[in-house]
Amino acid sequence: MARRNTNRRVGIADVAEKAGVSHATVSRVMNGNAAVDPGIAARVRAAAAELKYQPNPVGRSLALGKTDTIGIVVPDLANPTFQAILRGLSIAAAQDGYRVLIADSSEVTSEEAILAGEARRRCDGVVLCAPRMGDAELEELAPTLHPLVLINRTTIATNTPSLSVDYGQGIQELAQHLVSLGHRRLVFLSGPEHSASNRQRLVGLDQFRKEHPEIELQMLPGGSNFDSGHECTDAIIASGGTGILAFNDLVAMGLLSGLHERGIRVPEDISVTGFDDIPFAKYTTPPLTTAAVPINELGSLAWRRMREQIQQTGDAPAQAQDEFSPRMEIRKSTAAPALKPA
C-alpha cells in the first residue's frame, strides 16, 4: 500500500480516538447528517478543534463521488475575454463552495478533447470555452463530458446548455457603422481558422455583402492576439482598405500599434474596429470602437447553468441555450475616411 502511516496528517481516526468514539460518529458530527447525542457531538467537536482536524477532501471525494470542483478549458489564457470568463466562473462557483481547475489548450485543437476528458475525470463538470475542435468531434465528446456547459459553441444532437454571442450580427453592425461613416473599402482580419465565432463573423459578413454589393470587402488571414494584429500591418496597408474590422480587440490593438509605427493615423487615415470590448479597449490610443460582449456575465451564467445540471435530480433536462447580442461601442478609432474612394 502507499506510504506507511508515519507522521501522518491528522485524520478522522485521530479525532475518533481522542473523543473516544468511532470514526463513523466523527463523520456524522462533522457532516451533521444523522442525530448524534449532543454531549458526544460536543466532545467530538472539541477533539476536532483541538487537533485542528480538517477532513481530507480526496477521501471525501472518493466516498461521495463528487469533488466540488469544475474544470474549464480555454484556448488561450492570455486572452482577456477568457480571463474574464474564468474570473466570473470562479467567483460564482466559489460562492457555492466549488473550485475551478483550469486547462489551457494553447490553441492546439488536438489537445482539447484530452484536456477536457482529464478535467472531467477530476471534476464534477466541465466548461468548454470556445472549443476549436470540429463539430463531429464535439458532438461525440459532449455526452462523455456530461455536466457540460459550452461557451461560444452549440451542439445539435446532444442537447447541451450553451452560452453564445451573436458575432454575426455584431460584425454586421460594425461594418454598417464603417459604411455609414463613408467607408467603401473594408477589410476583415479573420481569426483562428477553427474558431466557431470566426465562422459566425464570416457568415455575418456574407450577409452584409449581399445587402451591400457596392462595398468592397476583403478578407485577410489573421489570428487572435496582439502579435497577429501587428504582423498584419503591412498587408492591411497594401490592401488599400480604409475600414478595418479586426477579429477582436487584441488584434485591433496590435494593428493600432503597427499602424502607429508606420506613421499611419487612426482614424484619420484608417479606421479600425475591434470586438469584445475588453476592459482595456476604452484606454487604447485612440479608444477603440468595438462590439461589446457581456464578458462579466458569461462566467457567472456559465456557473448557473452548470449548477443547474449538477443539482439536477435526474429528471427532465430542459437545457438552456442563452444567446447574447453584442452592443455597439462607438469610440475614437473610427471616423469618416479622409479620401473619397474611386
Add this chain to the structure above:
Amino acid sequence: MARRNTNRRVGIADVAEKAGVSHATVSRVMNGNAAVDPGIAARVRAAAAELKYQPNPVGRSLALGKTDTIGIVVPDLANPTFQAILRGLSIAAAQDGYRVLIADSSEVTSEEAILAGEARRRCDGVVLCAPRMGDAELEELAPTLHPLVLINRTTIATNTPSLSVDYGQGIQELAQHLVSLGHRRLVFLSGPEHSASNRQRLVGLDQFRKEHPEIELQMLPGGSNFDSGHECTDAIIASGGTGILAFNDLVAMGLLSGLHERGIRVPEDISVTGFDDIPFAKYTTPPLTTAAVPINELGSLAWRRMREQIQQTGDAPAQAQDEFSPRMEIRKSTAAPALKPA
C-alpha cells in the same frame, strides 16, 4: 456507502474481468511498475483500449497520496498581473503533467488563510500570490502549507522559496524620472493597505525623500484597480501635484481616464506613471510610463520552485529567494511640467 454500482463508469475491475486477470495486474500494466508477462500485458492493454478505460484520478490520488495539482491563491483575478502569473504557472505546470486550481480571495484578507488551507488539502502544493495577511499569520501559516512558493512576499523564520520584485527601487526610479523632467510636486497614489508591495514602495519613497528633501511628495490613499484610480481624480487635482506615481498600471489607467474626463491633459498638465507594465500599458492614451515587472517569467519560475520542492527527496531544502529588478519603460504619459512650481 455511497452510490450503488449502478451504471458506473468503467473501472479497473471491468478491465480485469475482461482480460481475465486481477485488478492488481491491470494496475501493474497501466503503470508499468512491475514485470508482467508480455502476453498478459497485451491482453490487458487490449481490454483497456476496448473499454476506453481511464483510471479514476480520485482513487489514484488517495492511493498515491498526491493529486498532480497545485493551487494558486491570488487577491484579485481581475488584475492582469495575477492573470499573467496564473497563466505562466499553468502552462509551465501543464508541461510537467500538473494542473492548477485557482482561488481568488477578492482582497478579503481574512479569507486568504482559509482558501490557502483548502487549496493545500486538495493539492500537492500552493502558490501564494501577493498575500495581504499579516507577517505573523503568514509565518504561522507557511509551514502548514509546506510545498509553498511565495510571490511578492517573503518569510523570515520559515525558509520558504519566494519570488519578489524590488518595488522600492522601481518606485524610486520612477520618482527620479519625474524629478529629472522638472517635476517638484509629486503624489503617490498608494495601493491596498495590506499589500506588501505597497509597503515596499512606501519604504522606497522614504528613501527618496531623504535623498531629495527639496521635493514635495504627498501620499494619497488609493487602491489597486481602475476604479480606485478613477475615484482619485479629484483628490489628485486638488493636491496640486504635477507628477503622479500610481500604485500600478491599472490605477494609472483609471486616473488617465478620470483626468481626461476633467479635460486635464496628460502629460502636458500632469504626468502619470504606472507600475508592472501589463501588456496593455503601451496601448493607453497616452502610452504609459511604467516600471516593467517580468510577469511572464514569474509564473513559470514559480512552478520551477514548486517542482523543486515536490520532487525533493526529503534532504536539504536550499530554498531559493529570487528577486527581480523592474526595468524603466519611459513612454508618453510623462513629460516636463508646463508651469514652473512656486
Add this chain to the structure above:
DNA sequence: AATAAGCGAGAAAGCGTTTTCTCAGAGGGT
C-alpha cells in the same frame, strides 16, 4: 410488567486505486 418502538452508536462495507504480501509454478543446480 412485558413487548414494541425508537434512538443512537459501532461495525463494516464500499468508493477506485496502488502496493505489499503470499504463494504457485517453472527452471536450474547438484
Add this chain to the structure above:
DNA sequence: ACCCTCTGAGAAAACGCTTTCTCGCTTATT
C-alpha cells in the same frame, strides 16, 4: 530426482472518508 531460487500473478490491505447495517439500550404503550 530433489530442492532451492526466481518470476510473476492473485489476495488483501491500505489510502481517508461516508453510509448502510446491525444491535444494544432506553422509553412509550397496553
